[in-house]
Amino acid sequence: MKTTCRKRLDNLALAQQGAGVDLAAIVPGANLRYLTGLEMHTSERITLALFPQDGQPVFVLPVLEAPRVEANLGVKASFYTYSDERGPGIAFQQVADDLRLQGKVLGVEHLRMRLLELRQLEECVTNSRFVDVEPLLSQLRITKDEAEIESMRRAGMVNEECFAQVLADLRPGVTELELSAIWQKAALDAASGELPEAPIVAAGLNGASPHAWATSRTVAEGDLVTIDAFLRADGYYSDITRTYAVGDIDEELRTIYSVVEEANAAARDLIRPGIEAQEVDRAARRVIQKAGYGAYFIHRTGHGLGLEIHEPPYIVEGNDLTLHPGMTFAVEPGIYVPGRGGVRIEDNVLVTEDGCETLTTLPRELTRL
Secondary structure (H helix, E strand, C coil), X not given: CHHHHHHHHXXXXXXXXXXCCCEXXXXXXXXXXXXXXXXXXXXXXXXXXXXXXXXXXXXXXXXXXXXXXXXXXXXXXXXXXXXXXXXXXXXXXXXXXXXXXCCCEEEECXXXXXXHHXXXXXXXXXXXXXXXXXXXXXXXXXXXXXXXXXXXXXXXXXXXXXXXXXXXXXXXXXXXXXXXXXXXXXXXXXXXXXXXXXXXXXXXXHHHCCCCCCCCCECCCCCEEEEEEEEEECCEEEEEEEEEECCCCCHHHHHHHHHHHHHHHHHHHHCCCCCEHHHXXXXXXXXXXXXXXXXXXXXXXXXXXXXXXXXXXXXXXXXXXXXXXXXXXEECCEEEECCCEEEECEEEEEECCCCEEECCCXXXXXXXX
């Protein structure tokens, strides 16, 4: 871990030099874990990691967190601690003075940093310019190494095992909430080392909402049931969606399913180095539009996977980012018809040297239970 983190910090420093960013300020979250191996959550007590172009990282953090942070860091760092009674202001000012931050270019996480941390920095530095450092970090994280890919493979294996346990109980009379609980228990019992989040379970008409929460609705004969489940292994995500038929479904629902299955295949078949992300979206969308359901495909075709369930690259019209080996993302076309239901088929893929490897092995053809 220490060797990996050191290499990542060196890469960050080079990126900062190229972009003219004197210091990157990182809050607890995926970027901090990527750079230091440390997993933390934000709270009312500020923890902020500062990464100058030269020298080791600096942490401003509560004194009560210092032992845990020091024990779990994958890199050497300096610590400026504060107590609950005194608050973080003095520690921040000391850091600003020691690092001579006045007049510098400071990179902050546009999507993650709260006003709480930003205001604290602004109070301690003058004549400084704040810029978004997210693009630099995304560029570092977007290409996965072998260890990261292996973690995603493990997460996928556990996820698919959990799906199998849900399918054993998917029948008329069971509720969406019960199916969600079955998946969560299976994930807890698996040796993934991560607490699972509740999956999306949407039966019948509820399937017309892509992000429907599980409810007390009872599964009925003739329903389509969509299950979208995501979990982590070693911090890296698997995100899989399948839609199942409970008994016989009507002809339109069978048609919708076939169209989504074809769209999923069309997108994955196109993936290879040199293709733009938006071209993958277009491949899936063409199939759905040709079948007359274009108005019911209401989200992007995919999103990156890794330390976060949604991260670059985003597979969407307008994203001309060129795919290259080591990128990992989800491909998840769907059709959602109000008053009828919906279908989504989501796979996880890895861009290889000459094409694409689908990391998901669950069947894609319509399964009737």
